[in-house]
Amino acid sequence: MAIAADVKANQKENVSPNGMEVLMDLVSDDLKAVNALIMKHMQSNVVLIPQLAGHLIAAGGKRLRPLLTLASSRLCGYQGDRHFGLAACIEFIHTATLLHDDVVDESDLRRGRDTANAIFGNKPSVLVGDFLFSRAFQLMSRDSSLEVIRILSDASAIIAEGEVQQLMTTNDLETNREAYLEVISGKTAILFAASCRLGAVVAERPKVEEEALENYGQYLGIAFQLVDDILDYSAKQAALGKTVGDDFREGKMTLPIILAYERANDEEKVFWTRVIEKLDQSDGDLDTALTLLAKHNALEDSMTTAREYVTKAISALDIFPDSIEKSALIGAVEFSIERDF
């Protein structure tokens, strides 16, 4: 119960008053049901499992994907309760990917974040991720259909492919915008897309609505990740006391870096090669990087790309008549680019 209360507090704290409020208000009772299922099904007799899973699940989760499933189901007029279990499964899959994403290699720089991994170590994080992932499919095999399992296992495979592709593009300055968009479509957007699509699936709506919600989720996910990658270099983050430059220290090829490198002069290319490709960084390099990003409008132009996806996401909802649910989903999109965390 204490954990559930913390979740609530965290959510309230983290949510922008503009964009997300309609969505949060709309499904707040449904979200309680989902949170109860999450707490129930992450239990295990092996005590380290709920302990470690709880660390991540209870801490600051925005429950964005479950919220999308809940709102999409309502948009499609769904009256049952299958979407609660599905939303919990989606959060388990998401949590598993977070746990696995935090796995580090000995050569990696320790990140400042208070990850489950930093506390419990690589191996428990991996295994608890596996547990949550398996648990999701256990629940689906009892409460859902083969179609739902198809959608979420497809999404999971694409997430893994996106994550591996991201590893392959890290430290590679030849990575272009297309490769970057492919990576974030896989590692982030596909689960947003599935979260939304499942609303139409449980409501047994026509394919065209399923696809509209899938597109909405896909574009929203891309915008969301773009903003994430921009915020990593943003003064807003610094003002909030958050770490700036995590991606820089790993040599991740996100859109701001791709744009700055495309527009770099010879001297700047030497700099990027040293810090991103060779990962040979010292004090002051992050400041230099920030200066170059500003010089070439890399953050603003990345934001323009994010806004293009925001427009596409909102347009995808055109086939649905106006409703409070539709406004809530549009609000979520606006939140994705207005947020400063």
Next chain:
Amino acid sequence: MAIAADVKANQKENVSPNGMEVLMDLVSDDLKAVNALIMKHMQSNVVLIPQLAGHLIAAGGKRLRPLLTLASSRLCGYQGDRHFGLAACIEFIHTATLLHDDVVDESDLRRGRDTANAIFGNKPSVLVGDFLFSRAFQLMSRDSSLEVIRILSDASAIIAEGEVQQLMTTNDLETNREAYLEVISGKTAILFAASCRLGAVVAERPKVEEEALENYGQYLGIAFQLVDDILDYSAKQAALGKTVGDDFREGKMTLPIILAYERANDEEKVFWTRVIEKLDQSDGDLDTALTLLAKHNALEDSMTTAREYVTKAISALDIFPDSIEKSALIGAVEFSIERDF
């Protein structure tokens, strides 16, 4: 094709002429079909995925679990081809657990083995494991039933629990035989049990046959893991040029150590506390451990336990009339304790 040929060569090399020959001969054509599916479905446009997965899948896999599914299906008189895909899914799940089991923490001692992890690093190993795991559920959601997905997602959750429990018992000398048997039932035996049970499921045989095959697989799996844990301290391994003492160096609480500690005098307890609990080991400690295992008959007595499970496994097949399939499954059990690798 080169990979498939290597697999074949490796399998031939590794198989004991006594125990496994009947099983291998019985399903050799079926196994070719399974291997073809494995090679086909581990492909991805993200080249690192087949590269890394192939490293493990092509190298020395005995395909024991697929063999069990194939033989169990035949024992149940199954005439279709659904078991090929299922056997491939089981091998993907098994490979994913191997990849995740090889993840190391910075504090861990590097093991001598040529793991995918040692070559590619923690993170790619984790992500490719996730891909194979997702791929297994993708395939099942297309070619199988909710019942099959239920069985294999249950098994996967139990594997993860067993692995986490193993982490919790590592370096803990209070671990007793019951806790150890619980760990290996989870981390190893459950997938053997599922592999066998699915033979009866695809053949749509009565529950009693499903349970008989499940029990057979469970007992076989326990015997198999017991022998694995005994071989880690065995001169047979050393004679084959394999590493001895991997478990010792990690402070894993396997049955030989549990028995030796139960029977230890005060001086020996001080030794075990230092090397297993504190993991404070130096040259000569493994030799001391081997001497103490011999003094207390710890390996022989562990082998006796393994033989008890072998007997149980064979008895579980009593409800089936004699047949070449039944002989093959009995051969697999005998192989599990006769093998020296």
